[in-house]
Amino acid sequence: MANGRVVQTADRTLGSRQLTALLPSEVLARPGYRSLADAVRTLILDGRIALRVRLPAERELAEALGASRATVTGAYDLLRESGYVRSRRGSGTWTELPEGHGAVGAHLLLGAGGYRADGDPGIDLAIAALGAPEDSLTEALARAAARLPELARSPGYHPFGLPDLRSAVAERFTRRGLATRPEQILVTAGAQQAFSLVVSLLCGPGDRVVTENPTYANALDALRHARLRTGSIAVSDAGWDMEIAESTLRQTVPRLAYVIPDFHNPTGLLMPQEQRLRLLAATRRTGTWLVVDETIADIALDVPAPAPLASLAPRGGAEHVVTIGSLSKTHWGGLRVGWVRATAKMITELASVKVAADMTGSVLDQLVAQPLLEGLDATLPERLEQLRGQRAALERALERHTPEWSWQRGPGGLSLWVDLGEPVGSALAERAGACGVHIGRGARFGVDPGTFEHRLRIPYTLGPELLDEAVRRLAAAFHEGVPLAPAVERPHWVA
Numbered sequence: 001m002a003n004g005r006v007v008q009t010a011d012r013t014l015g016s017r018q019l020t021a022l023l024p025s026e027v028l029a030r031p032g033y034r035s036l037a038d039a040v041r042t043l044i045l046d047g048r049i050a051l052r053v054r055l056p057a058e059r060e061l062a063e064a065l066g067a068s069r070a071t072v073t074g075a076y077d078l079l080r081e082s083g084y085v086r087s088r089r090g091s092g093t094w095t096e097l098p099e100g101h102g103a104v105g106a107h108l109l110l111g112a113g114g115y116r117a118d119g120d121p122g123i124d125l126a127i128a129a130l131g132a133p134e135d136s137l138t139e140a141l142a143r144a145a146a147r148l149p150e151l152a153r154s155p156g157y158h159p160f161g162l163p164d165l166r167s168a169v170a171e172r173f174t175r176r177g178l179a180t181r182p183e184q185i186l187v188t189a190g191a192q193q194a195f196s197l198v199v200s201l202l203c204g205p206g207d208r209v210v211t212e213n214p215t216y217a218n219a220l221d222a223l224r225h226a227r228l229r230t231g232s233i234a235v236s237d238a239g240w241d242m243e244i245a246e247s248t249l250r251q252t253v254p255r256l257a258y259v260i261p262d263f264h265n266p267t268g269l270l271m272p273q274e275q276r277l278r279l280l281a282a283t284r285r286t287g288t289w290l291v292v293d294e295t296i297a298d299i300a301l302d303v304p305a306p307a308p309l310a311s312l313a314p315r316g317g318a319e320h321v322v323t324i325g326s327l328s329k330t331h332w333g334g335l336r337v338g339w340v341r342a343t344a345k346m347i348t349e350l351a352s353v354k355v356a357a358d359m360t361g362s363v364l365d366q367l368v369a370q371p372l373l374e375g376l377d378a379t380l381p382e383r384l385e386q387l388r389g390q391r392a393a394l395e396r397a398l399e400r401h402t403p404e405w406s407w408q409r410g411p412g413g414l415s416l417w418v419d420l421g422e423p424v425g426s427a428l429a430e431r432a433g434a435c436g437v438h439i440g441r442g443a444r445f446g447v448d449p450g451t452f453e454h455r456l457r458i459p460y461t462l463g464p465e466l467l468d469e470a471v472r473r474l475a476a477a478f479h480e481g482v483p484l485a486p487a488v489e490r491p492h493w494v495a
Contacts, residue, residue, distance in 0.1 A: 014049060016056035016064035022048060031067040033074030040075065041084050044095050044451065045423050048234045051448040055085065055093045097450040122436040123470040128265070128414040128459035130387075132332035136372060136379045144367035151367070157360045159351050161187020161339070165370045169339050172373060173323075177307040183344040186351055189361055191295045191326035191338040193354075196222050198322055198340065199256065201353050202289050203228055208254040212240070214417075214445035214452055216265045216293065219258055232447040235267055237408045242275045246282045256289045262297035262306050266445050266457040267417045268410020270303065273312065280313050284320055294325040295338075298380060301388050302411040310341075319343055327369055329414060330376060330383070336362065337369040387414070393464035394471070401468075401475035415440075415459040420478070423453035431477040437470050 019040075020028065027039045043049040055061070058076060062069040076093055079085040083098025151162075160166065166182040173180035188194040203209065205227040211219065213232035223230055231252050233245045249257065259279065261271035271279075283290040292309045300306070310318040326338030340350055372379075391409070394416060398405055407416045420428065429441040442455025456474075460467060 012050075012052060013054040014056065016060045019049075019056055019061065020064045028065065031065045031071055033071045033078065036065075036067075036071065036075035037078035037082075040079060041082070041423075042454070044084055044097070045453050048236065049095055050232060051095050051097065051451070053095050054091075055095065057092065122438060123462070123466055123473070124438045125458055125462075125470055126438040126440050127333070128440070128457070128461055129329055129333045130383065130414075130461050132334065133379060133383065136375060137332065137368070140368045140371040140375075143371045144364060147367055148364065151363055156363050158187075158363065158366075159355050159360055160347070161185065161361060162363065162366045162370070165337075165366045165373070168370050168373050169341070172376070173308060173341055176305075176311070178311040178323075178341075180341060181344070184341055184347055186340045186342075186347045186354070187361055187366060188324075188326075188338045188340060188354070189336040189358065190328060191293065191324050192218055192222070193358075194324040194326070194338045194340045195219055195258070195291065195293070197350050197353050198289075198291055198324070199223065199226050199228070201346075201350055203255050207256070208252050210248060210252065210254045210257040210288075211447060212259055212264065213447040214266055214442070214455075215258070215447070216260060217440070217444040219293070220445075220447065223258075230447055235264060235269065237267075239269055240271055240275055242278045245279065249282045249286045249288060253286050254288050256291060257283055258291045258293065260293045260296070261309055262294055263299055263410060263412035263414075265293075265296060265413065266415055266440070266442075266455075267408075268413035268415065270306065270411050271309075276309050276312055280309070280317065280321070284313075284317060288320070290321045292321060292323045294323055296329050296413050297325065298330050298376070299384070299387065299414055300412045301384055301391065308341075322346070327372060330380060331372050335365055335369060335372075337365050387460065390460040390462065390464060390467065391416075394458060394460040394467045397468040397471035398458075401471045402478065414461055415457050417442075418456045418458050420454050420456060424478075425453045425456055428456070428474070428478055431480065432474050435473040435477050437473045437477075439474070 022043055023036075023039050027035050040049070040055075044051070055076075056064070058069055058072045062072045065072070076085060076087070080087060080093075084095065085093050086096055087093040163182065165187055166185040169185045169187070170180040170182045186194075186197075188197065199222055203226060207228050208231060209223055209228045210231045210233060211223070212235045214235065220230070231248055231254060233248055234241060259271075261276060261279075263270055279290070294308065297308075298305055308323060310321040310323055313321065321342075323341040324338065325341075327335055328338070340347065342350070395409070398407070398416075398418070405418050405420055407418045409416070425441045426443055429439050432439050440457040440459075442452030442457065443450055445455075445457065446452045458471075462470070
């Protein structure tokens with residue numbers, strides 16, 4: 001396996017030493033043209049070599065590899081024939097994707113629990129979220145109902161959010177190690193709105209931003225909608241390559257960097273503390289706003305829940321950090337309550353942006369959210385134990401039905417980032433849909449369109465029996481007699 005680095009230099013050229021550092025050891029030991037072509041193709045599909053990047057000249061790469069020029073020429077010929085690179089005399093060889101790997105653009109909201117033509121109920125694996133905890137939700141609704149008559153006598157407009165909920169969110173940040181005042185909290189209609197508001201305030205069309213690759217698909221959609229230029233930092237099975245992250249920040253000086261350090265979506269990985277400190281320092285040096293998505297931070301299955309990333313900064317050193325979160329993953333996606341934690345000045349500016357599009361949030365949703373948030377430490381252990389059992393059930397199902405697939409278990413989160421062993425993710429998702437299984441294809445999570453075609457994100461948020469049946473159907477689709485071929489990417493919604 002390659003070491004997980006990705007390089008995007010200012011002129012979008014990948015040097016021979018940089019490419020050699022990405023190649024698997026077996027290719028370096030015995031460089032053949034087919035194995036070299038396969039390795040480069042995998043790096044492109046995995047997002048570790050970005051699209052529209054110029055590859056080293058044939059002679060230069062041959063010298064770096066200690067191989068003949070004919071070997072590199074043969075590899076580039078294979079990549080050209082399969083559509084993964086293009087060459088033009090005098091300009092060099094550039095990475096691209098073959099026809100059939102369409103751009104990942106705006107998506108359609110597909111209803112959960114769809115049906116096949118024969119009426120068989122579908123299984124939704126596109127949504128990485130649990131159903132609502134009935135007992136605590138019922139109790140929260142009762143408490144909300146008791147408070148509603150008093151609030152109903154007011155006009156009901158609270159652009160910053162209900163004061164009591166802002167205090168509850170601030171108090172939770174403080175208990176987790178990041179001292180926070182209520183005026184540093186803006187309540188939003190979920191984390192997605194929180195992110196969109198931050199992007200709208202801080203960025204303008206054409207600005208550079210950096211995200212992890214892969215990353216949360218709907219965040220990528222928000223960046224594309226804002227017409228921003230997106231660079232990437234690879235997240236491989238080995239985690240974050242902080243040297244490349246620092247280099248990317250230094251060379252591109254992005255306006256904003258978006259990261260999910262806590263049980264990263266879709267990989268489930270947890271960023272080590274040393275890397276968090278380096279990221280804080282690097283973004284501060286470049287004047288880059290660091291947006292930290294904590295939506296899944298509480299889904300800690302094998303380790304203690306991490307402290308907020310901003311809490312690691314020295315006094316006064318976290319003013320460039322904006323933290324977003326919500327109750328969607330810990331409680332219920334149908335409860336549209338999220339938040340932004342930032343400086344009081346920025347919260348005031350964000351509220352102005354929010355009012356222009358959404359005068360106020362739902363008072364009723366916020367009334368329900370407050371007791372749920374205040375009681376989270378008491379209710380969360382049972383939810384986490386449920387998820388541990390469902391994760392084990394999904395792994396058993398994968399081992400039983402698809403032993404050729406592989407994955408690395410993260411210490412938390414809601415899904416497995418499964419490697420299919422070949423670039424057929426979109427085609428498999430198409431075929432699985434006909435079997436009544438909606439699935440988050442890997443391409444939806446890539447910064448560059450069509451990458452991660454060898455991956456599927458499979459959540460373990462359903463019960464064991466449904467998970468086993470879903471994997472059985474996926475296996476049947478994968479093992480059908482007709483060979484899978486890369487499919488044209490269609491709009492698809494994941495959460």
